[in-house]
Amino acid sequence: MTDAFVHPYIPNTAPDTKAEMLAAVGANSTEDFYADVPDDLRLHRALDLPTPLPAEQDLARHVRGILNRNRTTDDVLSFLGAGTYNHYVPAVVDEVIRRSEFLTAYAGEPYEDHGRFHALFEYQSLMGELLAMDVVNVPTYDGFQALATGLAMAGRITGRHRVLCVSDVLPEKESKVRDYLRATLELESVPTVSGLADLAAVTARLRGDVAALWIETPSATGALESRLADLAAAAHAAGTLVVVGTDPVGYGVLTPPALHGADIVTGDIQSLGLHQWFGGAHAGFIAVHDDPMFVMELPSRLFGLATTDAPGEYGFGDVAYERTSFAQREEGKEWVGTASALWGIAAGVYLALMGPHGMAELGELLLARTRYAQQTLAAVPGLSLGDDAVHLREFTVQIAGRTASEIIAALRAEGIEPGVAVGEHTLLVCVTDMTSQADIDRLAASLTRLDLAAAAAVVKEQYA
């Protein structure tokens, strides 16, 4: 029975070939190869799996049938962010990352995979310009991991054990970072004031045992940290490093943290040319200055430019490979494994297409639409802005009278995802280059129709 099974993905199921190969190795059947697997560990039955669909058309119909139950952010009007963003993805980006050569390459050497090294070196370089830093890694998994790794680096460099988290942070990100650092660093949160770091409180808590200030900008509410230079000065005076978690999408117009004293800058590149993919297309970057003390603490792969035997030819290779866990095992700073290199190539293509003008225009567009959305929603009776900081792409609104969950439920009925509930009466609203003025006006009109002010008055009366 098994011998008759021929599958298009498994060429040597062809009976004659299989017989020929078994004969060549002197085996009676494939059973011979499993002599080392003890009988009591053998399954002795077929796996209980659904009936297979070997014909492509049947498989496609089945999978698409399930996926067709999804309604996309094209079908609904989405103001969802909180770590995954709906930015426009240029067609050329999709074209490049779809290429078989990049999609199916893996750990090739600098010779036969020259193009992969070249493209990832360029990604590092384009990010370096955006961030004004000289060293950027080949992407790690996501911005969560990048930040955790950056803080761990700061702990090793300073030999200290406390981290002050001075910004509003996504709870999921804090969860990851806390568990990752559990063995080495203690994480303390310093409450923010009006969405930004409380400089006086932070300064008061800076001691000789603080390894790093963890600053998020834009923060989990989209607030831009306007006193990064002051925070960095205070940190450096205490021998503390500044580790930033960021989204690089605004740096066409915003000052990159390195120019205000950040030592390690980390973040996620999903905003730079990657679709939302249900939150499945993230990649993290870690950027530092070209200082061996920092570079040697970076656990990730770093691709560098090298000369070859042919003058004028660019070669590439791993920088300080012996630093990584591939060589160090348990002496490594962290593990290195398959992470998210293809997304680095995507972000490289994106930045090459956008250029300085595109990134500047995008940054301005995001600032303008964010401000417009803030103004428009703040004008809705019953809504007020969560703080008065400058925001990029995201901001919170306080809702009078109704809970955020009720607002979300009511607007979903109209085909609108108004944002993410981040408190009982607080909604996190996100706008991108995909959110037009008309979209924002529609959200405001729908919220106005809910008559939140009247609801608030009723609530007030009930509790009077």
Next chain:
Amino acid sequence: MSLPVTPKPSPRRFHQARWDEPIVFELHSAGERGIAVTPIESGVRDAVGDVVAALPDSLRRTTPPRLPEIGQMRVLKHYLRLSQETLGSDLNVDIGQGTCTIKYSPKINDQLIEVPQLRELHPLQNPADVQGALEITWRLERLMAEISGMHAVSFQAPGGSAGIWTNIAMIRAYHASRGEADQRDEVITTIFSHPSNAAAAKVAGYKVITVYPDADGYPDLAAMKAALSERTAAIMVTNPEDTGIYNPAVEEWVDAAHAVGALASYDQANAAGILGITRARDAGFDVCQFNLHKTFSAPHGSGGPAAAANAASEALAPFLPGPRIVRDGDAFTVHEPGEQSIGHVAPGFGVVLHVVRAYAWIMALGAEGLRTASEIAVLNNNYLMSRVLQIPGASAPYATGRRRIEQVRYSWQELFEQTGITSEEIGIRMADFGFHYWTSHHPYVVPQPFTLEPTECYSKAEIDEYVAALAEVAREARETPEVVRTAPHNQTVHHTHHDDLDDPERWAITWRAYRRKYFGEGSASGAMAADGSAA
């Protein structure tokens, strides 16, 4: 004129694409642009004014980032040329990347993930609107539970090594929940396990004890037992190991660990040869992880995105990362991580596009197909081994004469002693024939190592072709060693000087660092003067 009908020569004549492509910054042509950004509506502009001018000085960038300005078609050409200068596994017989299980990634699966119903989906949408994504994830969880024999499965970890980390993080949380976090501070692994097992355990705060193989090349049970104590938090083992040897005493390993109160974590990165044959839970393991991007055929993407399936026993299931997907009748709901969970290990629901690809691959094969894939991978491997060992100078140390599972760690030590040609030099020369070849992981416990893993995907003819090239290079090593020593000869680039890459004075990790170090351009901060010239 007559065209030859005789067979093509083997190894085939090959030449890698060579475009002598500039660095993308060198394509800069002032004023060009690659994509237009949608304009700010006049209504928005009227309402908010000049938002950039209104920024506080501390936030406004004074000099633009020095990104290149390039028209769209030139950007496209640049990256397509770079793609041509990359030997992906869709082009070569990629059995030289042992331990990484390079399978065929079916093209239909790539098409399935490109639909808007997956691509344009946000993880925080109304669960009622993402039932398809939740359902397919839940379905794959159930398939992976059956394949592993485990109770519950999570796809939160965004890679195999992230899955290894998740295993040890769960183990740490388990011991902490029992008040034994301080007592259990050691982890035992083997030298042939992937380096990430040792590294992840170390990052989690454990002292790592490494067990070496016994005289026959099997994981040394006595040495492992000697290392076990009430201090042991876990054993972290791979089976079969990267040598391709299946540890027949694996159940004794697990039982011995359990006897001292330790847990057993199974790195299933090498599971491609045992699907449907034997399962992690059947050997008593508490947690394990699979790589969806290798064992279950999702493409490797030049080094990711990747995805892991973490599978756990009933006792360990509460410690799995979240969010979890729960089936409630015909509906699927999302549960945030519970009290005992290690929490979130990544954004969202993990790399869902690989979840869909892996689901499609399993559904295309079914139970019989999975088992057949493993059996053929093992047949291919043993066939390949018999052919490789016929090449003078090649050997397969440890467990000589035994069958192997899905890969073999070979050695060119004999050839090296006779010719001075190293495994690394052979690898570079193999590229000249259109094949990828990788030496092996550190440490080189096997001298002059190379690891080949043919998987189920390569035909006999392709395996023969690979071996023919390997035999040809070994022949060259004896007869014309200079040809091997001076390789590559027909690649995109020539022999590259890697010494610069280890010297902090000379390494250049970005273009700006290169321009600064070698041409004295710009300051360390790279700031540009207002007129655009380098500061």
